[in-house]
Amino acid sequence: MARNTREGTEATRLALISAARRLFVEQGYAETATPDIVAAAGVTRGALYHHFEDKKALFSAVVEQEAMAVASDIDRGAAPAAKPREALMSGASAYFAAMAVEGRARLMLLEAPAVLGVERTAEIDRDNAEDRLLEGVSDCLGAAASADEIRALANLLSAAFDRAVLEIERGGDPDLYKAAIARLIDGLIPRSR
Incomplete structure (x- = not known):
């Protein structure tokens, strides 16, 4: 029973x-x-x-579930790559695909920071997908990069990914934004990697 x-x-x-x-x-x-x-x-x-406890706690559970789904989608969708840059781009594409699920961008990128606060929303991200981006950036920058440099670049790339998702959600051309992200990554990370 x-x-x-x-x-x-x-x-x-x-x-x-x-x-x-x-x-x-x-x-x-x-x-x-x-x-x-x-x-x-x-x-x-x-x-x-x-x-x-209340509606906000339920909303937090919804956002946490969405964040876990995004992390899982990235894990499934990112293709293994021989070079760190290719792996990072594959992960970015998987993120865009995961965020294309109906309502996900609104919940995670607009409503969550407004309802839960920026810090709680960042905590949910840290608990789920952030490590994948940190690892990708670290692999691209190599051993000479400091942990602070890796985190700063990952934070900036994450913000760019999120903004691209919002623009795509508003009707922007996904291929245009994927190409823009590739240019951004290429401008920030040495091509030799």
Whole structure:
């Protein structure tokens, strides 16, 4: 019986996250009310508050799930490469593909910093995909680069990737932005690598 209770508890939690994600994408965080979430999930209000302290905590769980999905998509989508620059570009392409999932850019790049704050949003990123970019930049720069230099460049590239995703979301040509990212990387990282 305990296993069924655990499975039911997890199913309820996942139903809440799924329903909340859909509503946050459709309506935005501010316009989504908790009664709408529980109705869409088919659970009681008590179930919501059993799993999450409040709507913000539920939103955080949605963003965390999205960040894990992005990291997983990058791991699956980035092709093995012989050269560090190629690996970094492959990872960038995988990131663009992962962020093309309906509503993901809005949730992670617009709503999350506004609702959770920049620091909490950065923490979620650090807990999920940031290490992949740091590793790629480190491989490209080589052993002579300091940890601070690697982190600074990774932060700047991450911001550029995010801005490109937002522009693509607004209707920009993905190939144009991929080419721009390649030029940016080539300008920052020695070609010999």
